[in-house]
Amino acid sequence: MKLEQNYSLKQYNTFRLQVKTRWFMEYDSEEELLKILQDEYFQENCSLHIGTGSNLLFLNDFNGIILHSAIKGISLERETDEFVFLRIGASELWDNVVAYAVKKGWGGIENLSLIPGETGAAAVQNIGAYGVEIKDVVECIETYNQLTFEKKLFSKEACKYGYRKSIFKDEHSDPHIITYVNIRLAKQPSFLLEYGDLKKYLVSEREPTLADVREAVIAVRKSKLPDPAELGNAGSFFMNPIVLYSKFEDLKNKFGEFPHYKVSEIEFKIPAAWLIEQCGLKGKWHGEVGISEKQALIIVNKGGATGHEIALFAESVRNIVNDKFGIELVPEVKYIG
Ligand SMILES: Cc1cc2nc3c(=O)[nH]c(=O)nc-3n(C[C@H](O)[C@H](O)[C@H](O)COP(=O)(O)OP(=O)(O)OC[C@H]3O[C@@H](n4cnc5c(N)ncnc54)[C@H](O)[C@@H]3O)c2cc1C
Numbered sequence: 166m167k168l169e170q171n172y173s174l175k176q177y178n179t180f181r182l183q184v185k186t187r188w189f190m191e192y193d194s195e196e197e198l199l200k201i202l203q204d205e206y207f208q209e210n211c212s213l214h215i216g217t218g219s220n221l222l223f224l225n226d227f228n229g230i231i232l233h234s235a236i237k238g239i240s241l242e243r244e245t246d247e248f249v250f251l252r253i254g255a256s257e258l259w260d261n262v263v264a265y266a267v268k269k270g271w272g273g274i275e276n277l278s279l280i281p282g283e284t285g286a287a288a289v290q291n292i293g294a295y296g297v298e299i300k301d302v303v304e305c306i307e308t309y310n311q312l313t314f315e316k317k318l319f320s321k322e323a324c325k326y327g328y329r330k331s332i333f334k335d336e337h338s339d340p341h342i343i344t345y346v347n348i349r350l351a352k353q354p355s356f357l358l359e360y361g362d363l364k365k366y367l368v369s370e371r372e373p374t375l376a377d378v379r380e381a382v383i384a385v386r387k388s389k390l391p392d393p394a395e396l397g398n399a400g401s402f403f404m405n406p407i408v409l410y411s412k413f414e415d416l417k418n419k420f421g422e423f424p425h426y427k428v429s430e431i432e433f434k435i436p437a438a439w440l441i442e443q444c445g446l447k448g449k450w451h452g453e454v455g456i457s458e459k460q461a462l463i464i465v466n467k468g469g470a471t472g473h474e475i476a477l478f479a480e481s482v483r484n485i486v487n488d489k490f491g492i493e494l495v496p497e498v499k500y501i502g
Pocket of ligand 1: 179213214215216217218219220221234255280281282283284285286287288289290291292293294333341342343344390391392393398399400401499
């Protein structure tokens with residue numbers, strides 16, 4: 166187990182903010198986690214379990230205990246003629262899992278290539294890209310209840326997955342710490358290539374392989390998203406809003422045709438990037454904070470911004486979009502502090 170005091174979180178948040186935590190604890194096994202959860206000092210202090218911090222915005226130093234898993238590993242639990250079943254340690258980097266699956270020839274997650282973060286967090290967030298979400302392959306999630314210390318397995322249905330939503334994000338249910346994620350992958354992959362510019366990047370004439378698709382996804386992402394190693398960011402800052410039919414019609418009358426995705430007969434998802442771009446905010450800066458020139462949904466830190474400055478900037482973006490379209494953007498990024 167690792168225990169550090171006044172520990173810098175610069176490597177644990179992709180905005181690259183210079184924040185510290187009073188305590189940083191990292192456990193290697195479920196047994197160690199259980200000991201921490203049952204510790205009186207731990208229970209008396211506020212705590213937060215993090216992955217790599219690629220979806221977090223620290224507003225201040227963290228005056229409590231940051232908990233981090235070091236449980237890694239990908240094991241093949243069983244297989245059938247059609248599927249393989251993998252058990253993955255929560256702190257395994259998600260993109261390593263995708264690379265491993267692609268190398269083995271197992272399909273289902275190749276469209277989720279290059280998404281930053283750990284596998285446990287991926288299951289919390291229900292990460293998604295190019296028409297695929299992790300929920301599509303989840304079999305069950307292994308967790309510990311932070312209050313009762315019991316181990317509990319959540320089936321895919323019990324995870325209550327939705328767009329960037331799961332029971333693990335629900336403030337009204339008991340906090341659960343994910344230790345392992347179990348997924349099912351196909352031995353005969355079928356590809357989903359209709360989203361984004363994927364087809365444009367599939368250069369070969371022949372039938373694409375898993376490796377081709379992964380390569381195309383990586384190429385599209387690199388062309389469209391700023392790299393947090395160069396420019397601090399947390400990916401999409403806001404969720405894509407879902408509006409009702411009446412609002413959708415109202416917007417069409419005012420602004421003409423615009424990109425959208427039909428969620429149901431009465432609900433339409435609108436790209437938040439489009440809304441922000443229409444407000445003329447793409448590439449705009451205020452001091453050290455700005456909107457990426459590559460992608461209007463990404464708020465970036467040139468290097469010297471504080472969490473507060475980023476939050477204030479995000480608030481001004483929300484206000485401008487709300488004034489123009491009457492739509493309240495909801496942050497996808499989690500504010501801490
Ligand atoms: C450049 C960039 C591109 C991105 N692209 C995408 C994308 O295409 N699609 C997408 O969906 N997301 C995307 N993201 C967002 C981010 O990668 C995901 O949300 C990712 O799953 C976060 O992983 P993390 O390990 O960094 O988690 P963190 O940000 O550290 O934590 C995220 C949440 O998970 C909780 N958590 C972490 N570990 C555990 C655990 N073991 N048990 C319980 N709770 C836990 C935390 O408390 C927090 O609520 C992008 C981010 C960046 C920076």
